[in-house]
Amino acid sequence: MTEQNKPMVIGAMPEGARDQASAAQAVQEMFSAIAPRYDLLNHVLSLNIDRLWWRRTARRFAHILARADAQVLDLCCGTGDMAFALQRQAGNGGAQIWGADFAHPMLERALRKSHGRSPKWVEADALTLPFADSSFDLVTSAFGFRNLADYDAGLREIWRVLRPGGELGILECSEPNGMAGKFYGVYFRRVLPAVGGLISGSRSAYEYLPASVGRFPSQTEMKARMRAAGFQEAEWTPYTFGTAGLYWGKK
Ligand SMILES: C[S@@+](CC[C@H](N)C(=O)[O-])C[C@H]1O[C@@H](n2cnc3c(N)ncnc32)[C@H](O)[C@@H]1O
Numbered sequence: 001m002t003e004q005n006k007p008m009v010i011g012a013m014p015e016g017a018r019d020q021a022s023a024a025q026a027v028q029e030m031f032s033a034i035a036p037r038y039d040l041l042n043h044v045l046s047l048n049i050d051r052l053w054w055r056r057t058a059r060r061f062a063h064i065l066a067r068a069d070a071q072v073l074d075l076c077c078g079t080g081d082m083a084f085a086l087q088r089q090a091g092n093g094g095a096q097i098w099g100a101d102f103a104h105p106m107l108e109r110a111l112r113k114s115h116g117r118s119p120k121w122v123e124a125d126a127l128t129l130p131f132a133d134s135s136f137d138l139v140t141s142a143f144g145f146r147n148l149a150d151y152d153a154g155l156r157e158i159w160r161v162l163r164p165g166g167e168l169g170i171l172e173c174s175e176p177n178g179m180a181g182k183f184y185g186v187y188f189r190r191v192l193p194a195v196g197g198l199i200s201g202s203r204s205a206y207e208y209l210p211a212s213v214g215r216f217p218s219q220t221e222m223k224a225r226m227r228a229a230g231f232q233e234a235e236w237t238p239y240t241f242g243t244a245g246l247y248w249g250k251k
Contacts, residue, residue, distance in 0.1 A: 010217065011149040014208050020149040027147045028103050030205045031078070035105035037200045039079055044199070045192055053244050054082050054142060057171045058089035060246060064138045064167060068094030073136045073161065075126045076144020077101045080110030082171070083119040086140065100124045127153050134163045142171040146216050155229035159251055168231065168249040173213045176242035184243060222247060
């Protein structure tokens with residue numbers, strides 16, 4: 001394949017990163033640095049709506065989580081809140097929830113919050129998962145997928161570890177259109193980095209958030225990329241006036 005024919009890699013590119021490896025390293029360092037304040041900031045900056053989004057996503061997959069033999073992976077699990085919502089939805093029905101992340105300090109917090117009980121936590125890179133093909137009935141990722149250095153490679157890796165008929169749920173930030181979008185844009189690009197920077201001590205991490213949402217593919221493009229990775233079906237559902245949304249896919 002010539003350089004010209006190569007499909008363009010799209011993925012996160014924090015300021016100062018030169019290539020995929022340095023982008024991934026910058027993301028890992030950034031989340032490791034903000035881990036101590038991550039939960040507090042999440043709740044403050046989303047006005048606690050993040051809890052509703054995790055819960056709504058878990059409910060979307062109730063049919064899988066109710067199964068006693070279900071194997072479920074929450075990718076880029078951070079301090080674990082999406083995985084905990086999946087666990088609560090599953091109850092004591094037997095579904096096994098796993099959370100994976102490559103930032104050790106985030107996982108340490110997840111482990112502490114779970115008091116040694118399920119989910120199981122794994123330190124792993126989402127682009128090279130330590131799981132066999134067709135291991136999971138469901139893979140989710142909340143506000144994590146956008147940080148991958150190569151979105152197509154991430155989708156292919158998720159597709160690989162899903163069983164045939166398995167489902168994918170990617171919960172991501174988005175920016176609403178129209179007048180609401182204008183107001184939200186002011187909050188998202190000005191207020192959020194200022195408040196986030198003040199509380200976390202890392203303004204660049206909270207400038208990276210709107211910048212990475214701005215770089216993320218449109219809903220139409222993302223669904224096309226999901227299909228190109230092998231998903232038979234791909235949909236997007238807006239949450240809270242389109243300030244977030246859920247990509248759903250089926251292998
Ligand atoms: C914004 S946090 C989201 C955490 C959690 N899912 C939540 O909803 O609060 C993004 C997480 O993605 C993780 N992450 C980013 N790139 C990753 C990769 N390539 N492999 C594993 N984890 C990754 C980061 O370490 C971070 O913990």
